[in-house]
Amino acid sequence: xxxxxxxxxxxxxxxxxxxxxxxxxxxxxxxxxxxxxxxxxxxxxxxxxxxxxxxxxxxxxxxxxxxxxxxxxxxxxxxxxxxxxxxxxxxxxxxxxxxxxxxxxxxxxxxxxxxxx
Amino acid sequence: xxxxxxxxxxxxxxxxxxxxxxxxxxxxxxxxxxxxxxxxxxxxxxxxxxxxxxxxxxxxxxxxxxxxxxxxxxxxxxxxxxxxxxxxxxxxxxxxxxxxxxxxxxxxxxxxxx
Numbered sequence: 001x002x003x004x005x006x007x008x009x010x011x012x013x014x015x016x017x018x019x020x021x022x023x024x025x026x027x028x029x030x031x032x033x034x035x036x037x038x039x040x041x042x043x044x045x046x047x048x049x050x051x052x053x054x055x056x057x058x059x060x061x062x063x064x065x066x067x068x069x070x071x072x073x074x075x076x077x078x079x080x081x082x083x084x085x086x087x088x089x090x091x092x093x094x095x096x097x098x099x100x101x102x103x104x105x106x107x108x109x110x111x112x113x114x115x116x117x
Numbered sequence: 118x119x120x121x122x123x124x125x126x127x128x129x130x131x132x133x134x135x136x137x138x139x140x141x142x143x144x145x146x147x148x149x150x151x152x153x154x155x156x157x158x159x160x161x162x163x164x165x166x167x168x169x170x171x172x173x174x175x176x177x178x179x180x181x182x183x184x185x186x187x188x189x190x191x192x193x194x195x196x197x198x199x200x201x202x203x204x205x206x207x208x209x210x211x212x213x214x215x216x217x218x219x220x221x222x223x224x225x226x227x228x229x230x231x
Contacts, residue, residue, distance in 0.1 A: 004160060034219075041126065043221040044161075044207070093160070106219065108153075108160035 002028045004096050006109035013084055014117055021079045021112045023094030029074035030096035034106065035067075038091040050077055074098070084116045119144045119210050123222035131230045136195040138225050140182075140208030143189065150191040151209040151219070152182055161207065167191065178202070203229045 003026040013019050023033060032051050036044040050056040050071035058064050066088075068080040077096075081088055091113050095106040124139040142148055149168050153161040165176025172184040178201075182193045191208060208222040 041223065043121075043223050044219075046218055046220075049218070095161075105163060108162070110160045 002026075002096075002098075002107040004030075004094065004107045004109040006092075006094060006112050008112060009110065010113040010115075012115045012117065015085050016083055018080055018082045019084055019114060021081075021092055021094075021114075023077045023079070023096065023109050025075050025096045025098065025107070028096075028098045028107075030077070030098045031074065032097050033071055033077040034095045034097075035069060035077075035079050036093040036095070038093060038111070044093060047079075081114065084114070086116045089114055089116045119148065119212065119220045121208050121210050121220055121222035123206075123208050123225050125225055126223065127226045127228065129228040129230055130198045132200055133197050136180075136193070136198045136202065136227065138193040138206050138208075138227065140191045140193065140222060141189055142191060142208070142210045144210055144212070146212045148210045148212065150182075150184060151211070152176065152180070152191075152193050153207045153209060154178075155205040155207065155224075157204075164193070164206075198227075198229050200229050200231065203227055 005024045007022045035047045038044045047062045048056045048058045050069050052071050052074050056069035071077040091111050093111040095108045097106045120143045122141045151166045152164040154164050155161050165174045167174045167184045175181045180195045205224050205226050207224045209219045211219050
């Protein structure tokens, strides 16, 4: 199946700093990418949906100015957590789907664990 | 609105025994249903999906699930557990397949006892 990578796999940062997480589709063109957040022992919660070249669509309750999403190319989307605080510590997972995906299946990255001190 | 409930955050079975992971859903429209597996430090991998047609769906690694509309259930089963099945399993629902939003359950961690 298609491969999606995320970088970094884990990151620790100080409160008030910004962190960028990359999501790449390695062997297909991702027309749509999704960003999820997962707290311990909880569901994956969709944060936003991004289409290449368009502004991301955020779910209700997700701060657009805090979680900046850019999908500038068909193989790369980035999530920037601005002015991070300890409550932003979580596991962030992206997924990608493309026009050539079978039945538009979503392919998931391995996730990025963010810890804000 | 849609929601998914996975009964049992942890399930342990002996190697060779039946695996049964429970999933119930709530959906205001006909659902598409999915099971994903997540191995440590890896992404979610699609095990199987139900869209339309046959209600018994077969997936990879010997897993299957049956869509029961009357019970709003989509339980995952495997006749004989293998050590390699130890992982986290997520049930998910969407109103349409693919680019539509997935709503996930809280996950079930499956442990295989040698």
